[in-house]
Amino acid sequence: MIISRDLHFSYTPQKQFSFPDIVCQDNETLLILGQSGKGKTTLLHLLALLLKPDRGEIHIDGQNLNHLSPAQILNIRALKVGIIYQKAHFVSSLSVLDNLILANYLSNQKQDKDKAAYLAEQLGFAGHLSKKTSQLSQGEQQRVSIARALMNNPKVILADEPTSNLDDVNCHKVIGLLKQQSASIGASLLVVTHDQRLKDEFPNQIFL
Numbered sequence: 001m002i003i004s005r006d007l008h009f010s011y012t013p014q015k016q017f018s019f020p021d022i023v024c025q026d027n028e029t030l031l032i033l034g035q036s037g038k039g040k041t042t043l044l045h046l047l048a049l050l051l052k053p054d055r056g057e058i059h060i061d062g063q064n065l066n067h068l069s070p071a072q073i074l075n076i077r078a079l080k081v082g083i084i085y086q087k088a089h090f091v092s093s094l095s096v097l098d099n100l101i102l103a104n105y106l107s108n109q110k111q112d113k114d115k116a117a118y119l120a121e122q123l124g125f126a127g128h129l130s131k132k133t134s135q136l137s138q139g140e141q142q143r144v145s146i147a148r149a150l151m152n153n154p155k156v157i158l159a160d161e162p163t164s165n166l167d168d169v170n171c172h173k174v175i176g177l178l179k180q181q182s183a184s185i186g187a188s189l190l191v192v193t194h195d196q197r198l199k200d201e202f203p204n205q206i207f208l
């Protein structure tokens with residue numbers, strides 16, 4: 001589960017945000033909608049512990065993350081949070097398979113090739129595991145990003161505009177896979193987007 005309370009953040013004195021409180025329990029989903037510039041990515045990066053709030057609390061898996069050391073935060077993010085970034089970032093010199101097991105390596109977990117192969121099968125890119133990520137289409141890279149976020153069975157999955165570059169068919173396919181995979185590990189799934197096509201896909205919604 002992930003909970004935030006009273007989150008405030010400012011890039012500059014002129015650019016200040018106060019965000020609505022977030023509650024997303026295990027096995028639940030939450031869609032956060034907002035137009036461009038409303039602070040969706042900022043909120044996601046706060047929840048992913050990539051930015052530090054000026055004020056407010058974040059709880060993940062029952063633990064209050066205020067006052068933790070940078071090393072403890074790094075550890076919690078690697079183990080408990082799966083992030084799907086707006087733009088996929090891969091290590092271009094590594095294969096798709098190695099990009100997946102890198103998530104295990106970076107969190108000091110056993111490098112689980114079977115899990116990578118299982119996710120690739122589930123998400124429909126099993127035939128591409130030995131390729132470089134640059135050889136994959138946008139939609140395929142999106143699905144590899146989802147698989148990478150799931151490699152450590154995170155408690156929380158945070159997805160930033162996961163459908164922005166996808167046509168209608170792939171949009172619904174990717175969201176379906178994300179929800180299905182998230183449910184299979186009992187995670188909390190939060191999606192931030194301006195994509196109105198997702199409005200009917202999520203029962204719980206917040207507007208920024």
Ligand SMILES: Nc1ncnc2c1ncn2[C@@H]1O[C@H](COP(=O)(O)OP(=O)(O)OP(=O)(O)O)[C@@H](O)[C@H]1O
Nearest residue numbers: 011012015034035036037038039040041042043194
């Ligand atoms: N590093 C930064 N320094 C200063 N301002 C920033 C920084 N990053 C983002 N901003 C500003 O904060 C605002 C919110 O940005 P953010 O990326 O969170 O919005 P968004 O809702 O995700 O937008 P989009 O849908 O276009 O991706 C924008 O006006 C942006 O210009």
